[in-house]
Amino acid sequence: MQATVYKSTGSWYVVKTATGETFQARMKGIFKKNDDITSTNPIAVGDVVEIVEDDSDANAKNAMITEIGPRKNYIVRSSPHGKNKKHIVAANMDQAMLVCTVKEPRTSQGFIDRFLVTAAAYHIPVILVFNKQDIFKEKETEKFEELEELYTNIGYQVLLISAAKGNGVDEVRALLKDKTTLMAGHSGVGKSSLINVLMPGLDLRTKAVSGWSGKGLHTTTSAEMYGLPFGGCLIDTPGVREFGIVDIPKAELSHYFLEMQPYITQCQFNNCLHINEPGCAVKVAVEEGHIDVDRYVSYATILETIEEEQY
Ligand SMILES: Nc1nc2c(ncn2[C@@H]2O[C@H](COP(=O)(O)OP(=O)(O)OP(=O)(O)O)[C@@H](O)[C@H]2O)c(=O)[nH]1
Numbered sequence: 377m378q379a380t381v382y383k384s385t386g387s388w389y390v391v392k393t394a395t396g397e398t399f400q401a402r403m404k405g406i407f408k409k410n411d412d413i414t415s416t417n418p419i420a421v422g423d424v425v426e427i428v429e430d431d432s433d434a435n436a437k438n439a440m441i442t443e444i445g446p447r448k449n450y451i452v453r454s455s456p457h458g459k460n461k462k463h464i465v466a467a468n469m470d471q472a473m474l475v476c477t478v479k480e481p482r483t484s485q486g487f488i489d490r491f492l493v494t495a496a497a498y499h500i501p502v503i504l505v506f507n508k509q510d511i512f513k514e515k516e517t518e519k520f521e522e523l524e525e526l527y528t529n530i531g532y533q534v535l536l537i538s539a540a541k542g543n544g545v546d547e548v549r550a551l552l553k554d555k556t557t558l559m560a561g562h563s564g565v566g567k568s569s570l571i572n573v574l575m576p577g578l579d580l581r582t583k584a585v586s587g588w589s590g591k592g593l594h595t596t597t598s599a600e601m602y603g604l605p606f607g608g609c610l611i612d613t614p615g616v617r618e619f620g621i622v623d624i625p626k627a628e629l630s631h632y633f634l635e636m637q638p639y640i641t642q643c644q645f646n647n648c649l650h651i652n653e654p655g656c657a658v659k660v661a662v663e664e665g666h667i668d669v670d671r672y673v674s675y676a677t678i679l680e681t682i683e684e685e686q687y
């Protein structure tokens with residue numbers, strides 16, 4: 377019987393079949409994996425698995441996972457258990473939604489760009505959702521409009537919402553309908569609040585942003601997938617602070633800064649990293665204002681971390 381993983385705690389999983397039956401499942405020993413990556417978690421939320429019902433306990437719906445299906449895609453972050461180990465955050469997504477804020481707490485552009493690069497490398501389209509519009513003053517509105525223009529010009533979809541007041545939520549619903557969407561964002565940006573609006577009755581815990589640091593308190597602990605009442609699934613991830621840039625050689629990084637693509641081929645050297653090389657068309661584009669300076673700074677910053685960590 378085929379089922380999809382809705383929740384993973386590491387040792388057991390909640391899986392759901394196409395007919396809506398839910399099982400608590402465990403992995404049956406060690407089985408052949410279809411992916412080629414070394415990860416700390418063999419099964420992730422969003423995985424399609426083969427299960428066999430275990431009816432030894434009549435009061436519970438238990439099952440064994442016997443096989444894991446091929447992944448359409450997956451997103452990973454570096455594991456806290458070792459530099460070269462990876463943790464699969466989620467698999468088989470149609471898109472990702474990065475929830476951001478320009479206030480309480482402010483999402484840095486570096487964080488947004490790191491996420492966009494990672495998603496682009498895995499071919500996952502991203503929607504940028506800016507939350508807490510209700511507390512914007514002139515300064516925040518200006519900052520948002522600046523970012524909206526920047527990311528819209530690159531080709532990303534940008535929304536402004538207030539999960540607290542419900543503004544813009546209909547647009548979010550329309551974009552999520554019938555798709556499997558990974559929801560990510562710093563702790564405290566309002567992911568749980570948005571989920572509660574999208575799925576009334578679920579009542580996820582939300583915690584106030586702590587006054588002294590302005591950072592959100594970490595309230596969500598493990599990734600979980602929810603069936604949306606209007607169709608589609610939402611994958612909620614633990615307050616993802618940093619997605620490690622894995623499996624991206626530094627020579628490829630600029631390909632994932634989508635607005636750099638038209639210039640890359642015009643550089644004098646075909647292995648140009650767009651830092652110090654002569655005849656670099658990307659740097660000229662930055663100087664002439666065709667590429668945003670902050671995006672270029674993000675590029676150079678990420679490039680450095682790749683150099684240090686892997687290549
Ligand atoms: N003013 C305002 N506050 C909001 C809005 N959305 C969420 N908040 C508040 O922001 C704080 C954090 O919200 P959560 O929904 O818990 O944030 P989260 O992203 O789920 O946080 P983690 O679970 O730690 O990842 C809470 O105090 C919410 O009430 C909004 O649209 N406007």
Ligand SMILES: [Zn+2]
Nearest residue numbers: 643648650656
């Ligand atoms: Zn170049």
